[in-house]
Amino acid sequence: MPLLEILKYPDERLKQISNEVVVFDDVLRSFITDLEEAMRAGPGGVGIAAPQVARFERIVIVDVSGKPKIKHNGCMILVNPEITEWEGYKIGREGCMSVPDYTGNVMRAEKIKLEALDEHGIKREFECEGYEARAVQHEIDHLDGLLFLDRLVSRKKDLFRRKVYKK
Amino acid sequence: MSNWFMLNLIGNDQSGIVAQVTNALYKGGCHLGETSMMRLGGNFTMMMMTSLDGTETDLEKIVKPVAEKLELHVHIDSIEGRLHQHVEPNVRVTVFGADRAGIVAQVTGVLSESGMNILDLESDVGGTEDKPIYIMYMEGLAEDGIEALRTALEALRTEGIDVDVEEIETLIG
Numbered sequence: 001m002p003l004l005e006i007l008k009y010p011d012e013r014l015k016q017i018s019n020e021v022v023v024f025d026d027v028l029r030s031f032i033t034d035l036e037e038a039m040r041a042g043p044g045g046v047g048i049a050a051p052q053v054a055r056f057e058r059i060v061i062v063d064v065s066g067k068p069k070i071k072h073n074g075c076m077i078l079v080n081p082e083i084t085e086w087e088g089y090k091i092g093r094e095g096c097m098s099v100p101d102y103t104g105n106v107m108r109a110e111k112i113k114l115e116a117l118d119e120h121g122i123k124r125e126f127e128c129e130g131y132e133a134r135a136v137q138h139e140i141d142h143l144d145g146l147l148f149l150d151r152l153v154s155r156k157k158d159l160f161r162r163k164v165y166k167k
Numbered sequence: 168m169s170n171w172f173m174l175n176l177i178g179n180d181q182s183g184i185v186a187q188v189t190n191a192l193y194k195g196g197c198h199l200g201e202t203s204m205m206r207l208g209g210n211f212t213m214m215m216m217t218s219l220d221g222t223e224t225d226l227e228k229i230v231k232p233v234a235e236k237l238e239l240h241v242h243i244d245s246i247e248g249r250l251h252q253h254v255e256p257n258v259r260v261t262v263f264g265a266d267r268a269g270i271v272a273q274v275t276g277v278l279s280e281s282g283m284n285i286l287d288l289e290s291d292v293g294g295t296e297d298k299p300i301y302i303m304y305m306e307g308l309a310e311d312g313i314e315a316l317r318t319a320l321e322a323l324r325t326e327g328i329d330v331d332v333e334e335i336e337t338l339i340g
Binding site for chain 1: 251253255256335336337338339340
């Protein structure tokens with residue numbers, strides 16, 4: 001199977017809302033394998049959503065385990081994911097395989113809880129924080145037709161957000 | 168063939184500067200690349216990568232009428248311009264403290280010595296007339312690592328300057 005092609009903005013299809021997955025069969029699992037391959041082929045890609053390869057179903061893969069010193073859940077395959085709880089917020093830098101050569105600052109929840117089905121249709125629950133939580137929110141946005149460009153914030157807003165160091 | 172210029176315009180801020188200037192450029196056959204435009208102390212400043220199938224003199228002719236009308240000072244440099252050459256920053260440094268002479272020189276001197284290449288810097292003066300505060304925001308490339316910057320900046324904290332160094336871990340998803 002050749003590598004799946006990544007849709008690039010301004011492709012209108014990236015704005016579509018993806019459909020729930022209802023059939024959990026070998027066709028789905030084979031697609032998920034190809035989707036993961038496309039994610040790993042991208043430069044620094046830690047996540048991917050099915051609509052990025054023109055399949056408009058609610059499927060996301062996130063794997064930030066390659067990053068040093070962060071909490072993670074390993075390789076998460078998230079079908080029909082729903083974020084159930086949000087906590088805190090933080091600005092961080094994001095880019096996207098569908099938006100080459102541009103990065104920008106985006107506000108995301110710092111901690112999230114989510115429910116999803118795995119590739120066999122079995123319900124799973126995850127708690128994510130920091131970089132991983134950011135990746136999950138970025139990818140789930142794709143399922144709703146949103147890119148990080150829709151959420152850009154001015155870096156100036158970041159100035160007095162953080163703690164003051166003890167002298 | 169198309170040439171790149173860095174086109175700078177500065178003048179008293181007034182509504183409509185960007186629209187009028189860029190419209191004149193567009194009608195003159197120019198293309199814009201990366202730009203930075205900002206109001207600084209009542210002045211509006213524009214720095215624009217501008218490409219044109221022509222010479223510096225041609226660009227001057229295109230800009231002159233609108234610049235004169237809006238009373239903007241113009242400066243043009245021929246540049247080696249290229250798009251899609253972004254350098255991704257890996258560190259964000261914010262600095263603030265009571266305003267005093269030399270704060271920028273002192274902080275950026277320390278950063279430079281400890282391996283930070285500044286890619287973007289914005290600073291502002293806030294507070295009140297009698298108690299101004301200086302706020303500086305930078306993004307850059309820490310060539311010797313983030314810890315080197317943290318260690319080097321530690322000394323500034325004892326002088327009443329608040330410094331925060333945060334790693335930028337760009338997420339590509």
